[in-house]
Amino acid sequence: MSEGTSPATPPAPQPIRLEDYTPPAWLVESVHLDVALAPSRTRVRATMRVLPNPDAAAGTPLTLDGERMTLLLVSVDGAKLDAGAYDLTDSSLVLPHLTEGTHEIVIETECDPQANTSLTGLYQSNGVYCTQCEAEGFRRITYFPDRPDVLAVYTVRLEGDAAACPVLLANGNCVESGTLEGGRHFAVWHDPHPKPSYLFAMVAGDLAHVSDSFTTRSGREVALGIYVEHGKEDRTAYAMDALKRSMKWDEDAFGREYDLDVFNIVAVSDFNMGAMENKGLNVFNDKYILVRPDTATDVDFANVEAIIAHEYFHNWSGNRVTCRDWFQLCLKEGLTVFRDQEFTSDMRSRPVKRIADVKTLRAHQFPEDAGPLAHPVRPTSYIEINNFYTATVYEKGAEVVRMLKAIVGEDAFCAGMDIYFSRNDGRAATVEDFLDAMAEASGRDLSQFKRWYDQAGTPDLVVSGRYSPLDETYELTVAQSTAPTPGQSQKAPLHIPLTMGLIGTDGEDLGLYLAGETSEDGATERTLELTQHEQVFTFEKVPSPPVLSLLRGFSAPVKLTTNGGEKDWLFRMAHDSDPCARWEAGQTYARELLVAVTRAIAAGEKPRRGTRYADALRNVLTDDSLEPAFAAMMLDLPGEAELAQHIGQDVDADAVHAARSHLHKAVADQLGDLLLDRYAQLQSNAAYSPDADQAGRRALKNACLRVYAGLGNENAARLAATQFASANNMTDTEAALATLTHMARDERQAAFDSFYERASGDPLLLDKWFSLQAMSSREDTLARAMELAKHKDFSLTRPNTVRALVGVFAGANPVRFHAADGSGYRFLTAFVRELDPINPQVAARLLGTLKTWRVYDAPRRDAARQAVSDLLSAGKLSEDTYEIATRMIA
Ligand code: ARG
Numbered sequence: 001m002s003e004g005t006s007p008a009t010p011p012a013p014q015p016i017r018l019e020d021y022t023p024p025a026w027l028v029e030s031v032h033l034d035v036a037l038a039p040s041r042t043r044v045r046a047t048m049r050v051l052p053n054p055d056a057a058a059g060t061p062l063t064l065d066g067e068r069m070t071l072l073l074v075s076v077d078g079a080k081l082d083a084g085a086y087d088l089t090d091s092s093l094v095l096p097h098l099t100e101g102t103h104e105i106v107i108e109t110e111c112d113p114q115a116n117t118s119l120t121g122l123y124q125s126n127g128v129y130c131t132q133c134e135a136e137g138f139r140r141i142t143y144f145p146d147r148p149d150v151l152a153v154y155t156v157r158l159e160g161d162a163a164a165c166p167v168l169l170a171n172g173n174c175v176e177s178g179t180l181e182g183g184r185h186f187a188v189w190h191d192p193h194p195k196p197s198y199l200f201a202m203v204a205g206d207l208a209h210v211s212d213s214f215t216t217r218s219g220r221e222v223a224l225g226i227y228v229e230h231g232k233e234d235r236t237a238y239a240m241d242a243l244k245r246s247m248k249w250d251e252d253a254f255g256r257e258y259d260l261d262v263f264n265i266v267a268v269s270d271f272n273m274g275a276m277e278n279k280g281l282n283v284f285n286d287k288y289i290l291v292r293p294d295t296a297t298d299v300d301f302a303n304v305e306a307i308i309a310h311e312y313f314h315n316w317s318g319n320r321v322t323c324r325d326w327f328q329l330c331l332k333e334g335l336t337v338f339r340d341q342e343f344t345s346d347m348r349s350r351p352v353k354r355i356a357d358v359k360t361l362r363a364h365q366f367p368e369d370a371g372p373l374a375h376p377v378r379p380t381s382y383i384e385i386n387n388f389y390t391a392t393v394y395e396k397g398a399e400v401v402r403m404l405k406a407i408v409g410e411d412a413f414c415a416g417m418d419i420y421f422s423r424n425d426g427r428a429a430t431v432e433d434f435l436d437a438m439a440e441a442s443g444r445d446l447s448q449f450k451r452w453y454d455q456a457g458t459p460d461l462v463v464s465g466r467y468s469p470l471d472e473t474y475e476l477t478v479a480q481s482t483a484p485t486p487g488q489s490q491k492a493p494l495h496i497p498l499t500m501g502l503i504g505t506d507g508e509d510l511g512l513y514l515a516g517e518t519s520e521d522g523a524t525e526r527t528l529e530l531t532q533h534e535q536v537f538t539f540e541k542v543p544s545p546p547v548l549s550l551l552r553g554f555s556a557p558v559k560l561t562t563n564g565g566e567k568d569w570l571f572r573m574a575h576d577s578d579p580c581a582r583w584e585a586g587q588t589y590a591r592e593l594l595v596a597v598t599r600a601i602a603a604g605e606k607p608r609r610g611t612r613y614a615d616a617l618r619n620v621l622t623d624d625s626l627e628p629a630f631a632a633m634m635l636d637l638p639g640e641a642e643l644a645q646h647i648g649q650d651v652d653a654d655a656v657h658a659a660r661s662h663l664h665k666a667v668a669d670q671l672g673d674l675l676l677d678r679y680a681q682l683q684s685n686a687a688y689s690p691d692a693d694q695a696g697r698r699a700l701k702n703a704c705l706r707v708y709a710g711l712g713n714e715n716a717a718r719l720a721a722t723q724f725a726s727a728n729n730m731t732d733t734e735a736a737l738a739t740l741t742h743m744a745r746d747e748r749q750a751a752f753d754s755f756y757e758r759a760s761g762d763p764l765l766l767d768k769w770f771s772l773q774a775m776s777s778r779e780d781t782l783a784r785a786m787e788l789a790k791h792k793d794f795s796l797t798r799p800n801t802v803r804a805l806v807g808v809f810a811g812a813n814p815v816r817f818h819a820a821d822g823s824g825y826r827f828l829t830a831f832v833r834e835l836d837p838i839n840p841q842v843a844a845r846l847l848g849t850l851k852t853w854r855v856y857d858a859p860r861r862d863a864a865r866q867a868v869s870d871l872l873s874a875g876k877l878s879e880d881t882y883e884i885a886t887r888m889i890a
């Protein structure tokens with residue numbers, strides 16, 4: 001650039017595309033890392049054996065990824081290179097003369113863990129050194145081909161101050177340790193399993209630990225350890241138990257055994273995501289390890305169990321069989337979520353777990369699929385891969401595996417999993433490898449099914465049924481379509497498993513006889529396979545007009561519209577033999593009621609009170625045959641965000657809030673005394689246990705409180721305040737606060753003050769204190785959130801706290817976040833701007849909470865678009881946040 005010209009705008013970050021994949025030019029056989037830990041100057045000496053990949057084009061210079069390090073030395077086969085012999089950029093190190101042969105490369109670098117607030121690479125959390133390498137953090141530790149299809153055997157020698165870091169951990173088994181001069185000591189860890197760099201981990205610090213052991217089915221004894229901050233040992237028992245149950249379950253359900261002598265888990269307080277499956281050394285957000293009845297809710301306990309299982313299951317689905325490239329992320333994440341969902345279903349109640357997963361999918365994935373951030377389960381391009389650890393890749397990815405199982409059947413699915421694991425063990429695989437294994441085991445053609453991986457958007461199913469009394473047939477017409485999503489205007493029909501039944505007038509399921517089929521088995525439930533835009537199924541021998549029960553077990557992630565109405569919903573709320581469909585009948589009914597109430601309020605008409613709906617809930621409350629956890633879910637009205645999605649355009653968030661409050665109050669009015677009775681009956685003096693039965697009874701009790709509180713009166717406030725004062729477990733404490741938080745009453749302030757006293761010094765409790773205030777529907781919540789962002793216990797460097805305050809405000813408080821004047825949006829984008837230079841990953845994810853903005857009305861849309869474009873023009877953003885912001889308003 002010549003003197004006097006204005007500075008050019010930096011080039012926009014370029015996307016990486018699946019279609020450009022090429023195999024690595026160089027492979028790494030082994031890596032030996034020598035790490036000398038120091039808070040601001042950690043030295044890493046990497047010795048690696050590299051060789052050209054026989055399956056790639058020959059003659060390519062060795063190119064290594066690396067960023068945010070100081071390069072101190074490069075040598076090849078013992079000879080130090082001078083600076084002219086390599087090319088160093090901000091993101092790579094190239095050895096132009098190295099184009100063939102096997103070599104030993106030594107690289108010395110220095111990095112600054114203390115200053116690393118991005119929490120990727122090597123960083124410190126409360127003085128503990130730890131690493132996060134997925135997806136591309138290893139390149140901040142040393143120069144390396146940092147891609148998942150380069151698998152190497154790692155040996156790590158850690159050296160640090162013995163007093164500051166009595167614990168030194170890395171992947172695999174500890175093979176040597178000892179003391180050194182100057183108060184230092186060392187440990188050498190060796191992991192015999194070749195692995196990609198994203199599974200590398202090391203941890204060092206002053207940590208306490210609890211140990212246990214597990215004997216695998218072939219008799220291998222595995223030493224288990226959970227490392228936590230001193231004083232937190234008494235919050236690890238549940239996690240340890242969950243780990244042992246996970247190890248056993250994977251042997252029983254999938255035939256997968258653990259493969260090292262040690263399995264360690266470390267809990268750290270600053271972590272970008274939930275947890276990480278590093279080989280033999282899982283690192284967790286401590287929120288998903290540390291639970292005790294007085295500090296954690298039933299939901300927290302269940303999350304610990306599920307995430308422990310998830311990370312452990314990755315040992316096979318992710319580590320032994322890894323991903324060829326990051327576009328294949330769903331191959332490990334979707335499959336592993338499916339596996340952890342199955343585990344939880346076996347440990348707890350299968351129907352309740354399924355409904356909970358459907359709620360999550362609908363709350364997070366459907367809006368993603370319907371908005372500007374929509375992408376296929378296997379995306380085809382990205383700027384920053386960390387932006388694709390999404391509900392679509394994880395949760396819809398799990399739905400795809402579940403559908404596959406429904407289509408090929410249990411036996412073929414199990415056989416297919418065995419083929420997949422054995423054929424791809426030690427390999428970096430693709431979605432095609434997974435589908436090939438399933439196709440081979442089942443003999444099915446899965447080419448149309450594969451579209452689920454490539455096509456974004458939630459399919460719409462429109463189903464109508466017609467009964468013909470003359471020939472006693474029932475004709476089902478099913479049409480499928482998917483709305484356009486960014487970059488995909490045309491959608492092809494998908495292969496959809498639709499599980500269904502027909503219910504007779506007596507409430508019993510009818511036998512199903514499909515016309516044109518020879519077998520006469522008359523099963524009462526079956527899975528229809530949809531493959532066309534429109535299909536007709538005719539059932540015979542139907543003696544009287546049936547009630548249609550569709551999408552049993554939520555057999556596919558679709559939006560369903562039927563020609564049934566109030567009568568059908570009421571009938572199925574009482575009689576559907578499938579719990580998921582039964583729950584869904586209530587949700588459909590409530591959604592339609594809420595839409596009608598929203599319209600009535602807007603038109604100045606008198607809104608309905610939902611009398612028949614309340615009656616149906618009355619039956620739920622008095623039916624002792626129902627599982628309490630299920631009854632609790634039946635009592636839940638669909639949320640405001642879900643309603644906004646359902647309405648789909650020009651939504652007035654205040655009107656939706658008013659409608660939901662109206663129906664909530666109407667139901668509370670009609671069920672009042674019954675709610676109080678059930679609430680009283682469900683009180684228990686039993687010692688707290690986190691098991692599913694007890695948790696289910698607490699869930700129903702607290703649902704009664706929540707519904708009753710819809711009255712918003714003195715009585716409700718007193719009830720909640722009493723529960724707060726007398727609770728002997730965090731579940732009841734939190735439920736009381738979650739009720740009080742919306743109220744404008746003195747009891748509220750007193751309870752929050754007393755909770756703060758109790759929480760002080762305990763970040764996990766303080767985070768609850770932040771989030772319970774951020775979710776309040778009170779009009780002063782934004783002002784309060786702004787105040788809390790300046791509170792002494794708030795910090796931009798702690799992702800959990802950021803999520804508890806700003807994440808909850810933007811993601812779980814629709815009426816205040818989507819304020820018509822745009823104040824909620826501006827709060828978010830201003831916050832993101834401040835956070836972005838500190839932690840781009842968390843900033844980008846927070847900004848993502850705006851993804852539903854297009855369904856709102858014009859003033860809101862204008863404000864949202866303005867807030868995001870202001871953010872884009874306010875100064876340089878990280879690639880993470882830049883990518884989300886540009887897609888958001890594209
Ligand atoms: N693989 C981890 C899991 O179990 C997620 C880690 C992702 N971390 C990240 N910074 N992208 O789901």
Ligand code: ZN
Nearest residue numbers: 310314333336
């Ligand atoms: Zn995972």
